[in-house]
Amino acid sequence: MYNKSISLFQRAQESIPGGVNSPVRAFKSVGGTPVFIEKAKGAYLYDADGNRYIDYIASWGPMILGHAYEPVVKAIQEKAVLSTSYGAPTELEIEMAELIKSMAPNVDLIRMVSSGTEACMSALRLARGYTGRNKFIKFEGCYHGHADAFLVKAGSGLATFDIQTVPGITGGVSNDTLTCAYNDLTAVESLVAAHKNEIAAIIIEPVAGNMGCILPQPGFIEGIRKICNEEGIVFIFDEVMTGFRLAAGGAQEVLQVDADLVTYGKVIGAGMPVGAFGGKRAIMEKIAPLGNVYQAGTLSGNPIAMIAGYTLLNELKNNPSLYQELNDKTAYLHEGLNQVLAASEIPYVINRKGSMISIHFSEQPVTDFASAAAANNSLFNKYFHAMLKRGIYLPPSAFESWFLNNALSYADLDATIQATAESLAEVVG
Ligand code: PMP
Numbered sequence: 001m002y003n004k005s006i007s008l009f010q011r012a013q014e015s016i017p018g019g020v021n022s023p024v025r026a027f028k029s030v031g032g033t034p035v036f037i038e039k040a041k042g043a044y045l046y047d048a049d050g051n052r053y054i055d056y057i058a059s060w061g062p063m064i065l066g067h068a069y070e071p072v073v074k075a076i077q078e079k080a081v082l083s084t085s086y087g088a089p090t091e092l093e094i095e096m097a098e099l100i101k102s103m104a105p106n107v108d109l110i111r112m113v114s115s116g117t118e119a120c121m122s123a124l125r126l127a128r129g130y131t132g133r134n135k136f137i138k139f140e141g142c143y144h145g146h147a148d149a150f151l152v153k154a155g156s157g158l159a160t161f162d163i164q165t166v167p168g169i170t171g172g173v174s175n176d177t178l179t180c181a182y183n184d185l186t187a188v189e190s191l192v193a194a195h196k197n198e199i200a201a202i203i204i205e206p207v208a209g210n211m212g213c214i215l216p217q218p219g220f221i222e223g224i225r226k227i228c229n230e231e232g233i234v235f236i237f238d239e240v241m242t243g244f245r246l247a248a249g250g251a252q253e254v255l256q257v258d259a260d261l262v263t264y265g266k267v268i269g270a271g272m273p274v275g276a277f278g279g280k281r282a283i284m285e286k287i288a289p290l291g292n293v294y295q296a297g298t299l300s301g302n303p304i305a306m307i308a309g310y311t312l313l314n315e316l317k318n319n320p321s322l323y324q325e326l327n328d329k330t331a332y333l334h335e336g337l338n339q340v341l342a343a344s345e346i347p348y349v350i351n352r353k354g355s356m357i358s359i360h361f362s363e364q365p366v367t368d369f370a371s372a373a374a375a376n377n378s379l380f381n382k383y384f385h386a387m388l389k390r391g392i393y394l395p396p397s398a399f400e401s402w403f404l405n406n407a408l409s410y411a412d413l414d415a416t417i418q419a420t421a422e423s424l425a426e427v428v429g
Pocket residue numbers: 060115116117118120143144145146156205209210238239240241265266275
């Protein structure tokens with residue numbers, strides 16, 4: 001049933017490190033062979049052996065209205081014949097910036113890049129350049145891409161593979177990265193007091209998705225906002241996952257807290273390689289060519305990437321009920337999973353915000369990286385395979401959020417709930 005994927009994985013390992021171009025895809029922690037995808041449409045992935053899966057990763061977030069969404073595909077096709085890159089400005093880039101500004105709060109100026117990593121790396125450099133300070137605070141289990149400064153106590157693949165320190169990153173770099181537990185405002189206060197006038201930025205996933213889904217507790221983000229105001233620290237919301245997913249205005253809108261800088265990725269590019277960072281004018285004006293904080297990109301604002309993202313964002317802006325539909329579907333899944341998990345008597349926690357959701361097999365509430373890591377993640381790995389076998393494609397790690405897409409039908413959700421009941425019986429039975 002996975003014959004072609006097995007032989008493709010063997011072949012891939014001859015030429016690609018670990019057979020994959022991004023580590024979590026290798027299924028290393030869940031074990032087994034990654035399935036090689038041939039195509040996707042709507043809510044479904046199809047692998048090289050012809051198996052169909054209901055997709056809960058949505059390319060790790062971008063495909064919020066489903067795969068091969070027709071308006072996006074058509075826009076890309078029409079644009080591609082006009083050349084795939086110019087390296088010179090286009091009107092479309094202005095339209096994209098104006099559209100983002102009309103949806104997202106606190107974005108006076110916005111610069112397009114080609115990945116979430118670039119967006120976060122550039123926002124941090126800008127915060128340092130703006131404040132003249134070197135250190136910054138990030139939270140354990142949060143992932144902000146693979147720029148050196150962020151690979152300290154990071155989530156996602158580093159949590160999955162238990163990579164504590166990354167060879168190749170110098171002490172000089174990582175010494176400027178200060179970390180706290182997520183949801184621990186007292187720890188933030190202490191770090192800031194201990195490093196008075198040294199901290200350029202605090203960067204956070206306002207709803208964390210890289211240690212499973214973890215919600216900010218009431219007062220946590222608000223408390224950091226207050227500290228940043230008092231201490232002249234740049235507050236960066238990493239909205240690579242949450243941006244244009246939790247709402248048109250992302251986590252800033254949902255949590256009603258303002259960021260100074262915000263980073264985007266995933267949904268903003270509709271599955272094309274796109275990221276962006278933006279924010280308050282006084283800070284963004286420090287970026288070259290206005291200021292001396294240098295940042296650039298040969299493919300930044302690429303026309304194919306821009307038309308894909310622009311088309312998707314426009315749909316989201318013009319049909320606000322899409323968010324309600326997506327949230328209703330995720331709430332339905334949440335409730336169904338709750339029922340079968342409760343009946344199974346396996347300890348569990350489901351965390352959810354909007355269309356981000358995940359299961360931790362934990363007796364304790366999961367509010368930070370330590371509680372996520374303390375869960376029964378080997379059980380999650382078995383559950384993952386039992387679900388895959390039943391045609392449900394979950395993220396291959398408990399340290400990742402699931403992302404729902406609006407192409408999912410209620411029948412798909414029912415099938416997922418039913419598969420969970422069967423899978424739990426199989427893995428504990
Ligand atoms: N920030 C967050 C919150 C992310 O989830 C990710 C990717 N999962 C990134 C940054 C990095 O984005 P990219 O993989 O596009 O470089």
